[in-house]
């Protein structure tokens with residue numbers, strides 16, 4: 001189970017969370033968000049994590065493959081490419097109204113910077129019809145992320161989507177569940193919809209952009225224990 005902890009803004013928290021065996025850290029590159037972090041500040045975190053990789057990877061093998069994901073909302077090619085280069089990111093999450101064509105063209109642009117770059121398209125799902133959109137993206141992205149719809153906020157809302165409509169959701173690519181996850185409800189979410197990955201932000205925070213490291217640890221342990229139970233271990 002792929003685990004992404006999003007809304008990282010602080011170096012000490014990034015270092016602590018990276019050692020918990022998560023797969024990805026997310027950085028909000030959306031200026032209007034209370035979790036916004038500049039490319040320069042992301043670069044300080046990513047370079048420190050890279051420097052620590054050789055020591056820590058022995059105890060925590062996932063650390064060596066940690067994805068560093070920038071979250072964008074209707075940003076231009078040039079803004080995304082500049083941020084990727086400056087911040088040292090290896091994955092992009094598009095959280096706005098980006099089309100499948102935009103995703104496809106962005107991948108071509110980004111492959112000149114990093115041919116292995118990962119592309120994640122977030123869909124803010126209101127109903128079954130919104131869910132159908134996922135099929136338009138499954139050939140042009142590495143993963144689809146499903147978040148809750150909110151009329152006023154683009155993300156980090158802490159709202160859950162209707163998990164019942166996801167019970168038979170099987171796109172042709174990996175998909176991750178987001179939206180209002182927390183240590184309190186993640187086991188139920190996994191049992192009901194069994195996604196390939198999980199993404200959490202506000203459910204493991206003290207305040208916007210300030211992660212509660214103890215809650216993050218609980219979240220990660222719960223995800224792992226659900227996975228081991230599913231494997232019969």
Ligand SMILES: O=C(O)c1ccccc1N[C@@H]1O[C@H](COP(=O)(O)O)[C@@H](O)[C@H]1O
Nearest residue numbers: 006033155156157158178179180201202
């Ligand atoms: O977190 C934000 O402020 C944000 C702003 C703009 C776009 C996306 C944002 N966050 C994403 O929202 C989801 C779910 O967050 P939560 O767990 O419900 O708080 C997650 O994918 C974040 O990447």
